[in-house]
Amino acid sequence: MTDATISPAALEDDARALFRRKRMIAFSVPVAILLYLTYTFFAFDVPGLWQRASADNARSLVADTYSHKVHVTRDNRSGEITYAIEGERKGRYPEGESPSWVEPGETTIIDLEDGHIVTFGPETITYDIPGYGMVTATPSRSAGVQAVLPDGDMPEWINVSKNRMAITTDAGRLTVTRNRSEVFRYFFGWEQFWFTLDSPYHNMNVVEVMSRFAAGENAEIWDDFWNNPMWLHSSVAWAIFETILMAFLGTFGAAIIALPLAFLAAKNFSPFWLARFTTRRFFDFVRGVDALIWTIILTRAFGLGPLTGALAILITDTGTFGKIFSEALENVDKKQIEGVQSTGARPIQRYRFGVIPQVMPVLLSQILYFLESNTRSATVIGAITGGGIGLMLTQAIITQKDWEEVTYYIVLVVLMVMFMDWASGKLRARLIKGDDGGH
Amino acid sequence: MADITSSGVTPQSITESYLQEIKRKRLYSGITLVVFILLMVSGFNLAASRNGGSFWGGLSNFFDYPSEVVSEAASKASELPAHFVTYFPALVETVNIAAVSTLIGALLATVLSLLATRGLARWPWAIGLVRRVLDIMRAVPDIVIALILIFILGGGPVPAMIAIAFHTTGALGKLFSEVNENADLKPVDGLKSVGATWTQQMLLGVIPQVAPNWLSYTLLRFEINIRASAILGFVGAGGLGYELKNAISWGQGRYDEAGAMFLMLFLTIVIVDQISSAMRNRLTHGDGGLHA
Secondary structure (H helix, E strand, O other), rough: OOOOOOOOOHHHHHHHHHHHHHHHHHHHHHHHHHHHHHHHHHHOHHHHHHOOHHHHHHHHHHHHEEEEEEEEEEOOOOEEEEEEEEEOOOEEEOOOOOOOOEEEEOOEEOOOOOEEEEEEEOOEEEEOOOOOOOEEEEEOOOEEEEEEEOOOOOOOEEEEEEEEEEEOOOEEEEEOOOOEEEEEEEEEOOOOOOOOOOOOOOOHHHHHHHHHHHHHHHHHHHHHOOOOOOOOOOHHHHHHHHHHHHHHHHHHHHHHHHHHHHHOOOOOOOOHHHHHHHHHHHHHHHHHHHHHHHHHHHHHHOOOOOOHHHHHHHHHHHHHHHHHHHHHHHOOHHHHHHHHHHHHOOHHHHHEEEEEEEHHHHHOOOOOOHHHHHHHHHHHHHHHHOOOHHHHHHHHHHOOOOOOHHHHHHHHHHHHHHHHHHHHHHHHHHHHHHOOOOO | OOOOOOOOOOOOOOHHHHHHHHHHHHHHHHHHHHHHHHHHHHHHHHHHOOOOOOOHHHHHHHHHHHHHHHHHHHOOOHHHHHHHHHHHHHHHHHHHHHHHHHHHHHHOOOOOOOOOOOOOOOOOOHHHHHHHHHHHHHOOOOOOOOHHHHHHOOOOOHHHHHHHHHHHHHHHHHHHHHHHHOOOHHHHHHHHHHOOOOHHHHHHHHHHHHHHHHHHHHHHHHHHHHHHHHHHHHHHOOHHHHHHHHHHOOOOOOHHHHHHHHHHHHHHHHHHHHHHHHHHHHHHHHHHHHHO
């Protein structure tokens, strides 16, 4: 401190300046973030979003994920009544059968429970709503839908126009138009997840099915479940397998291609400047072109399918692996190679015994890490190239009504990714532990 | 290992047992290799058999489409600058989606990662819960959230932004909490002893230590998110990906536009990668004192 150029005053000034600068940064960073978020708030038109957002869609989506509905539909011209789960052809009750809460007859009585009774008469439709009263509606081709409501203000859950009446209550939903009358009754759970209506096991409980299973009907039971036409369990299992296959082929294929190239790109193995430069730029190019563009190009060349998805992962990851591998190779210990060389090993043996044992654990652990993240990428790429669970998922979303299936697939995808995460973590831990002397 | 203390050990027996062990090891790695090759080959054949086009056929006309695009773009080279101007707003939207979602994801990950780190968590009993939440957020592919949100909110950048931010939170939360585990707890203890609240302990004691590594991971995530944002645009969430899809489905005649967009996307990704990797290098190697 005897140095004449540093006075306490100058030090204090320095410290104060430093503090000022730090304080400035501490304030300006949040302000900059806030300004940027405000800009994007308007650039993305978030205020307009709430007008476009559809609460109905959200409600039906949420309801669909944990419940299902049974449609009772009357064709008002022929008087024919059909019962179908989710209104789907595949979920239709066989001719002459009806759910237990419906009493078919000239006047069909539909019990929605808690006192809610809907009747489909030859001419008129009635709905007895407890606490409100009786609503009747008479559809006819000439006069539209003539609805008669109890006196008083019309509640907002009833919607009546000239040609349509819709009533939504907690018990269910009734719509009457000129051509048809329809009742929805909601049930908790996913419909026909185990067996569809045409299976003899549909109405049995678990114990009954298990006892039959034990009694030797296992093949039939398994077949009815596995080939369930609504949930397609076998196709879903296959799609999951296909997604993992895409990730597996892509990741390991990329590793196999990238390893020799990485030697060319590593400073200590590749004496030629030009070879190094070209391979490095090749890696950069392949990574820069991006999975999306590769996917488009590959789809043109190879058509839709899992192979195209695997190749898209392969090409993109070749660039990434090449970069990572060559960096790992540049960090190898020269002494081991010299040791192997001193025994008279040829170059290829030098690589095999001097280099590979050093870098292998690092590379394998990177590869396994990518295998896990590529399982997720394969879901996304599969949606574009048409393979695996990604395709089934996007198709189910695009129908905009099979949300229970979407939920099911999402659960499966999450489990699949978590499983891969867990498995690759286990393998990586073993690799690193089993080889702590190596690096 | 041979029993060294027993009297029957001779150099020969050691050599023999060593060679035997080597043999066994070679056999095992040989079997692993064969199984691996079998898996690769059969998997490849399986994937090829379920593909729309054949592998070898595709390989031979692999360059057809790129060359078509390039030749059409080259023949209309004078129009390229105009296309760049036309699609620049879409590119900005793609980059904005990535930037906002990285920012929001990183901010959420900051809080969640601190809650998921042993020794730092505000509520230690919730560590397992927060970690599972992060796992799930990481596991849900962004395309799923984007498509569901498009159904509810309509198309546009917001569904993609939310979807990517969701995934980013999970991914960064895990990485951040790994960084947090290596943080020195002495500053936290010091702050605690003078009566600082949990927020103050974290802001003043932990974040200055971990910020460089966090920032480095966030930049890496931004690179990834630009790509994700382009892909999500392709399935209907706005930005350059959406325009690209339209231009491509139009087919021949608009390849010059597709080519222009390919080029823009490529350049953006390369530039962002370069800047971010330079910044990351400075963060992790530039000031060695900040992380041991």
